[in-house]
Amino acid sequence: MTDSIARPKSFSYTGPLRGDVRVPGDKSISHRALMFSALAVGKSTITGLLEGEDVLSTAAAMRAMGADIARGADGVWTVHGVGVGGLMQPDTALDMGNSGTSTRLLMGLVASHAIQATFIGDASLSKRPMGRVSDPLSQIGAEFISSPGGTLPLTVRGICPAVPISYRLPVASAQVKSAVLLAGLNTPGITEVIEPIPTRDHSERMLRGFGADLTVEVDADGVRTIRLVGEAELNPQNIDVPGDPSSAAFPIVAALITQGSEITVRNVGLNPTRSGIYKMLEAMGADLTYSNEREVGGEPVADITARHSALTGIEVPPEAAPSMIDEFPVFFVAASMAQGRTVTSGLDELRVKESDRLALMATGLTANGATVTEREDGLVIDGSGGAALAGGATIASALDHRIAMSFAIAAQNCRDAVTVDDVSPIATSFPTFEGMLEAFSAGR
Ligand code: S3P
Numbered sequence: 001m002t003d004s005i006a007r008p009k010s011f012s013y014t015g016p017l018r019g020d021v022r023v024p025g026d027k028s029i030s031h032r033a034l035m036f037s038a039l040a041v042g043k044s045t046i047t048g049l050l051e052g053e054d055v056l057s058t059a060a061a062m063r064a065m066g067a068d069i070a071r072g073a074d075g076v077w078t079v080h081g082v083g084v085g086g087l088m089q090p091d092t093a094l095d096m097g098n099s100g101t102s103t104r105l106l107m108g109l110v111a112s113h114a115i116q117a118t119f120i121g122d123a124s125l126s127k128r129p130m131g132r133v134s135d136p137l138s139q140i141g142a143e144f145i146s147s148p149g150g151t152l153p154l155t156v157r158g159i160c161p162a163v164p165i166s167y168r169l170p171v172a173s174a175q176v177k178s179a180v181l182l183a184g185l186n187t188p189g190i191t192e193v194i195e196p197i198p199t200r201d202h203s204e205r206m207l208r209g210f211g212a213d214l215t216v217e218v219d220a221d222g223v224r225t226i227r228l229v230g231e232a233e234l235n236p237q238n239i240d241v242p243g244d245p246s247s248a249a250f251p252i253v254a255a256l257i258t259q260g261s262e263i264t265v266r267n268v269g270l271n272p273t274r275s276g277i278y279k280m281l282e283a284m285g286a287d288l289t290y291s292n293e294r295e296v297g298g299e300p301v302a303d304i305t306a307r308h309s310a311l312t313g314i315e316v317p318p319e320a321a322p323s324m325i326d327e328f329p330v331f332f333v334a335a336s337m338a339q340g341r342t343v344t345s346g347l348d349e350l351r352v353k354e355s356d357r358l359a360l361m362a363t364g365l366t367a368n369g370a371t372v373t374e375r376e377d378g379l380v381i382d383g384s385g386g387a388a389l390a391g392g393a394t395i396a397s398a399l400d401h402r403i404a405m406s407f408a409i410a411a412q413n414c415r416d417a418v419t420v421d422d423v424s425p426i427a428t429s430f431p432t433f434e435g436m437l438e439a440f441s442a443g444r
Pocket of ligand 1: 176
């Protein structure tokens with residue numbers, strides 16, 4: 001499996017952050033671009049693909065199931081797909097590394113093909129719940145042999161033809177929604193997903209872009225019903241992946257908490273189902289401006305300029321959680337340096353991400369001098385009012401890239417260096433992160 005050797009690193013104040021930054025391609029969109037291209041008939045190209053470990057796990061799995069995927073010297077990826085229904089049985093177990101998105105979406109794909117695949121992953125992924133995906137996929141007729149607690153290693157025995165289902169999501173999860181929809185691609189009839197709380201809609205947008213017959217109906221209460229006509233034929237596309245708003249949140253929070261900073265992050269995806277962090281930071285008083293607003297690959301995109309700001313604590317409405325679900329770790333860093341109290345709730349899902357993010361952020365921030373109360377479903381943080389925190393602690397990143405990066409950013413406004421016990425997980429989503437921080441230091 002893919003557990004690597006721990007690489008500890010200390011982070012300290014880099015000086016004011018200035019200049020232009022580019023963040024890598026969106027992770028969610030990159031996974032989907034590879035999967036859907038691999039299911040189209042013919043040649044697709046992808047530019048701006050995130051070349052992080054998670055996405056490379058998806059590429060390797062799609063290759064193992066028959067797609068031809070190559071990276072050109074110019075950084076453009078070319079995919080020759082096998083067609084919906086054309087996936088081949090992989091010879092060996094699919095190693096998903098740290099990637100929950102790869103695992104859950106691919107479980108959906110395999111489920112409606114007459115093939116069997118075993119999924120394995122690192123220690124973090126092997127603890128994460130997969131029952132939320134195998135439950136609906138069992139209803140289409142697929143079979144699962146999982147480890148105790150419904151975790152990896154897990155074998156999916158797919159079925160063809162599968163039975164179309166109508167599934168109401170019991171948790172707000174784009175991964176579960178996407179797994180059911182991807183299974184629906186090779187299922188005769190109409191697969192329906194009912195989504196009471198909206199989550200990221202990249203699958204819906206991109207499937208339509210590939211020519212699938214997919215509709216979304218929103219009722220008066222905001223409940224979304226997504227219908228996909230199965231036995232779809234996907235047409236190859238040329239996809240441009242926008243920059244990842246989840247990655248952009250790290251330099252943006254760094255600029256907000258570091259005196260004298262002003263940075264512009266170029267080409268940031270601003271799909272409304274993903275941009276909650278920016279709305280909440282603005283509600284706290286963040287000075288953010290958006291320019292060059294446009295559309296890239298069917299997604300809204302802009303350049304974001306962030307300046308050092310006096311932030312004030314807020315209460316984050318629980319319904320905002322899905323639109324910033326991956327950004328809470330770095331949001332908690334911003335809150336710990338704001339004036340007054342920030343209250344978050346409805347965040348039970350954070351306990352089953354790459355790590356228990358509520359516990360690790362509460363422990364790590366407290367160890368570095370912040371005032372944090374951990375509740376079952378959120379954190380209450382009394383901020384420092386802009387003053388530097390003590391810092392000086394070593395935090396456990398627990399194979400979680402976003403925990404590691406959040407504390408590297410917190411160090412911007414700590415008196416003493418903050419040590420992360422292992423920064424290697426950062427490569428799963430933001431391989432250029434350390435280089436970006438070094439460039440800020442060099443520009444001091
Ligand atoms: C993702 C969905 C979210 C998010 C993850 C990526 C996706 O997970 O946390 O990083 O690409 O669909 P959940 O669906 O579990 O909320």
